[in-house]
Amino acid sequence: MGDIIFNFVQSTGIYNIIVNWGDYWQQVVMILIACILLYLAISKGFEPLLLVPIAFGMILTNLPLAGLMAEPETLIKFHAIENQEMAIKAQQGIFNVDFITKFPGGLLNYLFKGDELGIFPPLIFMGVGAMTDFGPLIANPKSLLLGAAAQFGIFFTFIGAIILGFDAQAASSIGIIGGADGPTAIFLATKLKPELLGPIAVAAYSYMALVPIIQPPIMKVLTTKEEREIQMEQLRPVSKKEKIIFPILVTILVSLILPPAATLIGMLMLGNLFRECGVTDRLSKTATNELINIVTIFLGLSVGATAKGENFLVWETIKIFALGVIAFGIGTASGVLLAKLLNKFLKKPINPLIGAAGVSAVPMAARVANKVGQEENPSNFLLMHAMGPNVSGVIGSAVAAGVLLSLFG
Incomplete structure (x- = not known):
């Protein structure tokens, strides 16, 4: 009986952590980090739909002897x-x-195949397209410029990563974090640098969740009070015909110019076509509810499960996170600065805050721009204006990924 009890004690994670602390301290640290992320998600409301599954996946993968990410x-x-x-x-x-x-292998190892094989990110894009109104972008084509400017952070960070010793494939995968687009970051990393998928994915989704913290200080430093108070005219109405033609036209043009971007752009525009064509309500509702919710759960868990202590707590990961936040900050600043530049030539000025929404965290970045604007002027409603650059940023990050795949894939 004593042997049975002793064997049971030896099989517990607690025993192994105490006896083999040198082997398991990294897992313990990662579990503590995951608990902090859960606190931010649940108590502070920092994008709980993303952070809760990611943080819980981090806990599951770092539990000693659980083997949830074990290979068969x-x-x-x-x-x-x-x-x-x-x-x-x-x-x-x-x-x-x-x-x-x-x-047979751990459960999360099989869910991770959806990331590894590039299945989950395009499905997320389909859901995003079905949930998003492209009308503000169509009504104000200048938004395309602001969304494009925000992608500057991707290519600036690409150069920085090369300087720090990463190869072109790794630098491309790290740079895409600057687009604040988790699915695109996962998609590109699986194609170019699968071994860095874990830290890149966690960094991209963490910065997406921290948009309300990272962006406002940058926006306020680069703009004056008068600029933040600028009120913009109501956007023109966009016809149904325009909304139907737009996703079809964008898919054809972008895919002909950049075939590697066809997967992400195609799924994004297909989802939007479900929304706008008026004859696929059931498909649109599925894409915006059941499908995207299920894929978000699987994606979040499997992304968090890549953050194993022994692979994550290394100097390379620290560099990736540092480069990622630089990329994100530069992307935010580039959109704001371009908006300020455009105001020198436009008769009707635009509020520079909407330039910060050029990163593709939809609709978080647009909501942040609206909130900062209302802090200066409570009657200033920038949400719909900011959605134009925000949607443009989603398209821009997919195009940037296509460019990097074409060059280094």
Whole structure:
């Protein structure tokens, strides 16, 4: 009886942490970090739909002996050599074998295949397209310039990563964090640098969740009180025909110019076409509710599960997070500065705050721009104006990913 109890104690995670602290301290640190993220998500409301599954995935993957991200273990059974032909094949290195699965692998390892194979990110894009009104972008084409300017952070950080010693594939994957677009970051990393997928994905989604903290100080430093108070005229109405033609036209043009971007752009525009065409209500509702919610759960859990202590708490990860926040900050600043520049030539000035929404965190960045504007002028409603650059940023980050895939894929 004593042996049974002792064997049970030895099989617990608590025993292994105490006895083998040197092997498990990193997992303990990651669990504490995950608890902090859960606190921010639940108590402070920092994008709980993203942070809760990501943080919980971090906890699950770092539990000692749980094996939720373990790879399947396979045994190889060699057949006996029964004849001359099999003997010859054996000499040539060709064996008659059976593959027997000893351990099927952890649950999160299988969910992670959706990230690894590039399945989840395009499905998220479909849901985003179905939830998003492209009308503000169509009504104000200047928004495209602001969304494009915000992508400058991607290419600036690409250069910075090269200087720090990363190769072109890794630098591309790190730079895309500046677009504040988690699905695009995952999609590009799986294509160019799969071994960095964990820190890149967690960094991208963490910065998306922290948009309300990171962006306002940058916006306020780069603008005056008078600029933040600028009120913009109501956007023109956009016809149904325009809204139907737009996703079809964008898909064709972007895909012909940048074929690697076709997957993300195509799914984004397909979702939007479901929304606008008026004959696919059931598909639109599925894409905006059941589908995107299910994929968000799986994506968040599997992204968090890549943050294993022994792989995550390394100097390379720290550099990725530092470069990521620089990329995000530069993207925010670029959109604001371009808006200020445009105001020197426009008869009707635009509020520079909407330039910060050029990063593709939809609709978080647009809401932040609206909130900062209302702090200066409570009657100033910038949300719909900010949605133009915000939607443009989603398209821009997908295009930037296509460019990087074309150059370094």
